[in-house]
Amino acid sequence: MERRKSLADVIAGGIFVLIGGAFVVGALSYSLGTPLRMGPGYFPVLVGGVMTALGLAIVVKGLVAGDVVTLTAVPWRAIAAIVVAVVFFGFTVRRLGFVPTSFVTALLTTLASSRARPWWALAVAAGLTLGATLIFVVGLQLRIPLFGPWLQF
Amino acid sequence: MELLDNLALGFSTAFLVQNVLWCFVGVLLGTAVGVLPGIGPTATVAMLLPITFNFEPVTALIMLAGIYYGAQYGGSTTAILINLPGESSAAVTALDGHEMARQGRAGPALAAAAIGSFFAGTVATVILAVAAPPLADVALKFGPAEYFSLVLLGLIVSIALARGSALKALAMIALGILFGTVGQDIYTGTPRFTFDERSLYGGIDFVSVAVGLFGVAEILRNLENESTRSAVISKVRNLWPTREDRRRLVGPILRGTGLGSALGVLPGGGHVLASFTSYAVEKRVSKRPQEFGRGAIEGVAGPESANNAAAQTSFIPLLTLGLPAHPVMALMVGAFIVHGITPGPNVINDEPALFWGLIASMWIGNVLLVLLNLPLIGMWVQMLRIPYAVLFPMIILLAAIGTYSLNFNSWDVYAIVFFGLLGYILIKCGCEPAPMLLGFVLGPLLEEHLRRALIISRGDATVFLTRPISAVLLVVAVAALVVAVLPTIRKRREEVFTEEE
Known part of the structure; x- marks a missing residue:
């Protein structure tokens, strides 16, 4: 009998085992309690255990007769650009203020596409910043300073 | 006539100027995201949820609901015109709808979709108004044991209908439940999995989870292969269907409405199931089955009526039991909670204006959708020309600003990267991704009711089986699980057998 291995199943199952296991280990440090009075750890241990078992089942199935999922190319450039852009936003929005942060975030995001051209990207970023400022700060009165403490001399 | 009084109350609420206005904004946005591939109603509702915090609760819910059913409408437009379903339930519409467009009959196809959707939306809204109160009465008798079983049933049924491996869907639910346990324990106040980070004490915000899973992850998938969207769109002429068309529309619309209303109540993509089932039924009952796939107007009218009816009736479990049947409904639960209202059977008595106003607004929304879609079809077609290179930075920026404005907390923003x-x-x-979001939203309910039921029963776990309603719900859950797992087993066996021969 031919066995079809499925890398996708093994990866997915592995993630479930890893995260499930981490939650079980983490939850064991909390009080478990009894079924009558469950402690904070009881439910996470239960669900984490179930998920680890499901993850193992998916791995085993992936090694024997897995789902055929074609793994397409990973867009590393897009992942890097978007992660950096969003983290930049979270980190600097309070420090740089709404306008510069939005502009840089939008600019970094446009780099995710391999077809980004500099002038085009600048125009998109400027347009989106203007739109976002009008909607969120002017329209919805969001309480974020337009320019933050890093830019005040 | 209590129903008429209730509807009068509903319409007097829904016709307030600000409610009609935001209902309009909701269906407008909904149509837009339905038309645009690459962004769906779930991500849109999640991103816009924070800006509705300042609204009146009823206004906020009216707008968010509008986005949801508006997207069902918009999805069919692109399916017909360029064979690109903007929403999963419109995939069936593309079969015959696009074929009609290629034969120069895009107008009647769009009209059939709009008329069918409007009729179905109207009927389903009435069904919602009639069915919700008695169901809420039943739900009021539920204790923690019944609620635990009901939530479990809801989660399991959601995977029975989902595509793909049941095993993976179950694991995704568990993953969602686990992330839902982050934060302070409800009974003891012990912080769980917070890494001593104060901002995690309140738990992970579900908006971050939804934006990450449905917004960021979707964009990354779309950027895997960037291809220019070929927007060769024919001019739309002669919207009005011929007399022959009109005669052929009646049956499919009626059957689609019935099917959709019934299937929409089921958790987990009932509207997708509804449109596929309706197409199969129409093909079977038609005297001209050979026309299907070659531009049969029945194949547009039936599924479109079905998915729109289902979009309306999927509010029934939310409004009566507090159980979301769809990821968007899960976000609506959050919207209720943000405004200090616990979704469930009490809403109808405690907040009658909100409950009936929301229902009435759906009918108004359907009228607005017909007005928006038929005369303005050219505008939506133009929207398809927006390049993705502008669209995805806009989505990311909106996602970041939206999640930050939840609590002005940077961790909520980092969370969308993690979940993305x-x-x-x-x-x-x-x-x-849908089962994980449902698990995340329902997990805390599951834990709370499990622990409460066991405290009341003094630790006797058989309470779930000795209380009749709870026992029935659990039996149905087990049956659903078996149904979900069985076809895969059978298919596997068949595959293994054929390989051995």
């Missing part, structure tokens, strides 16, 4: 990447990897490996 996790979701992207898991979706790539063949897992569906």
Whole structure:
């Protein structure tokens, strides 16, 4: 009998085992309690255990007769650009203020596409910043300073 | 006539100027995201949820609901015109709808979709108004044991209907439940999995989870292969269907409405199931089955009526039991809670204006959708020309601003990166994101009712089986689980057998 291995199943199952296991280990440090009075750890241990078992089942199935999922190319450039852009936003929005942060975030995001051209990207970023400022700060009165403490001399 | 009084109350609420206005904004946005591929109603509702915090609760819910059913409408437009379903339930519409467009009959196809959707939306709104109160009465008798079983049933049924591996869907639910346990324990106040980070004490915000899973992960998938969208769109002429068309529309619309109303109540993508079932039924009852796939107007009218009816009736479990049947409904639960209202059977008595106003607004929304879609079809077609290179930075920026404005907390923003990447990897490996979001929203309810039921029964776990309603719900849950797992087993066996021969 031919066995079809499925890398996708093994990866997915592995993630479930890893995260499930981490939650079980983490939850064991909390009080478990009894079924009558469950402690904070009881439910996470239960669900984490179930998920680890499901993850193992998916791995085993992936090694024997897995789902055929074609793994397409990973867009590393897009992942890097978007992660950096969003983290930049979270980190600097309070420090740089709404306008510069939005502009840089939008600019970094446009780099995710391999077809980004500099002038085009600048125009998109400027347009989106203007739109976002009008909607969120002017329209919805969001309480974020337009320019933050890093830019005040 | 209590129903008429209730509807009068509803319409007097829904016709307030600000409510009509935001209902309009909701269906407008909904149509837009339905038309645009690459962004769906779930991500849109999640991103816009924070800006509705300042609204009156009823206004906020009216707008968010409008986005949801508006997207069902918009999805059919692109399916017909360029064979690109903007929403999963419109995939069936593309079969015959696009074929009609190629034969120069795009107008009647769009009209059939609009008329069918409007009729179905109207009927389903009445069904919602009639069915919700008695169901809420039943739900009021539920104790913690019944609620636990009901939530469990809801989660399991949601995977029975999902595509793909049942095993993975179950694991995704568990993953969602686990992330839902982050934060302070409800009974003891012990912080769980917070890494001593104060901002995690309140738990992970579900908006971050939804934006990550449905917004960021989706964008990464779209950027895998960038291809220019070929927007060769024919001019739309002669909207009005011929007399022959009109005669052929009646049956499919009626049957689609019935099917959709019934299937919409089921958790987990009832509207997708509804449109596929309706297409199969129409093909079977038609005297001209050979026309299907070659531009049969029945194949547009039936599924479109079905998915729109289902979009309305999927509010029934939310409004009566507090159980979301769809990821968008899960976000609506959050919207209720943000405004200090616990969704469930009490809403109808405690907040009658909100309950009936929301229902009445759906009918108004359907009228607005017909007005928006038929005369303005050219505008929506133009929207397809917006390049993705503008669209995705806009979505990311909106996502970041939206999640930050929840609590002005940077961790909520970092969370969308985390869930976006996790979701992207898991979706790539063949897992569906919807069960995880449902698990995340329902997990805390599951734990709370489990613990409360066991405290009341003094630790006797058989309470779930000795209380009749709870026992029935659990039996149905087990049956659903078996149904979900069985076809895969059978198919596997068949595959193994054929390989051995």
